[in-house]
Amino acid sequence: DTAVSQTPKYLVTQMGNDKSIKCEQNLGHDTMYWYKQDSKKFLKIMFSYNNKELIINETVPNRFSPKSPDKAHLNLHINSLELGDSAVYFCAGRLGYGYTFGSGTRLTVV
Amino acid sequence: GENVEQHPSTLSVQEGDSAVIKCTYSDSASNYFPWYKQELGKRPQLIIDIRSNVGEKKDQRIAVTLNKTAKHFSLHITETQPEDSAVYFCAASAANAGKSTFGDGTTLTVKP
Numbered sequence: 001d002t003a004v005s006q007t008p009k010y011l012v013t014q015m016g017n018d019k020s021i022k023c024e025q026n027l028g029h030d031t032m033y034w035y036k037q038d039s040k041k042f043l044k045i046m047f048s049y050n051n052k053e054l055i056i057n058e059t060v061p062n063r064f065s066p067k068s069p070d071k072a073h074l075n076l077h078i079n080s081l082e083l084g085d086s087a088v089y090f091c092a093g094r095l096g097y098g099y100t101f102g103s104g105t106r107l108t109v110v
Numbered sequence: 111g112e113n114v115e116q117h118p119s120t121l122s123v124q125e126g127d128s129a130v131i132k133c134t135y136s137d138s139a140s141n142y143f144p145w146y147k148q149e150l151g152k153r154p155q156l157i158i159d160i161r162s163n164v165g166e167k168k169d170q171r172i173a174v175t176l177n178k179t180a181k182h183f184s185l186h187i188t189e190t191q192p193e194d195s196a197v198y199f200c201a202a203s204a205a206n207a208g209k210s211t212f213g214d215g216t217t218l219t220v221k222p
Contacts, residue, residue: 033209041197043154043212055208090153097142097161097203099210101153 003027006091006102013081014110021076021105023091031055032074033092033099034066043090049074081109112137114202116213123190124221131216133200134182140202143176143183144210148197158185190220 006023013019025032030051036044048056052068063079074091086109091102113136123129135143144159160167160174160183167174171190176183183202187194197217201210 031208041148041215041217043199043215045209045211048209050208098144098156098159099146099154101155103153 003095003100004091004093004102006089006105008105009103010106010108012108012110015081015083017081018077018079019081019107020078021089021091021107023074023076023102025072025074025091025093025100027093027095027100029094030071031094032068032071033094034074034076035090035092035101037088037090037104039087046089047074047076078107081107083109085109112140112202112204112207112211114200114211114213116200116216118216119214120217120219122219122221125190125192127190129187129190129194129218129220131185131198131200131218132182133184133202133213134180135202135211136181137202137204138181139204139206141205142203142210143174144201144203145172145174145185146199146201146212148199148215150196154199187218190218192220192222194218195220 004025033048034046047066049068051071067075088104092099116133141162146154147157148154173186197215200213203210
């Protein structure tokens with residue numbers, strides 16, 4: 001069983017559209033994260049949720065809205081997509097102290 | 111907040127040689143230091159970690175060292191193989207921070 005799964009793997013969309021990325025974890029841990037990896041490979045935290053509650057928001061534009069319906073799911077909704085949003089987005093769960101990442105979603109805004 | 115610097119940004123070695131990647135951190139409260147390996151097109155995966163009460167940890171060909179006084183830690187890979195080629199990230203976190211702060215990554219290329 002995959003510990004952290006996210007869909008879709010690839011997402012190509014036009015500027016101005018709204019899109020969602022879904023994430024599910026079966027690690028049994030309460031904390032989940034969204035990270036953004038840009039073209040230079042830098043990994044930057046966007047959000048963290050603990051048991052459905054937002055605990056970290058790293059000055060991400062409010063076009064990005066995470067939604068956690070339960071502690072096993074953390075979805076990312078993005079409104080009014082811009083060219084600069086193109087990146088790989090990783091969901092992660094925390095098992096012990098280390099992270100387990102999902103397979104990533106490559107978002108391309110054209 | 112925590113700031114993690116990682117060097118070098120790129121590293122090229124011959125197969126069989128050793129590779130060393132170094133990181134420094136700023137927050138003295140940080141007590142957990144993981145390393146992640148990201149192969150091309152794949153997810154980052156935890157390969158080894160060290161906690162602040164330990165100075166060194168080994169797992170086969172990889173080892174990590176930690177100097178709390180100097181606030182730096184390093185990843186050592188011995189007898190490198192082409193499959194070690196990847197981007198390596200160091201990270202640091204404090205128990206109450208709720209997150210890890212990542213270095214900018216090192217692209218390691220092992221030439222056959």
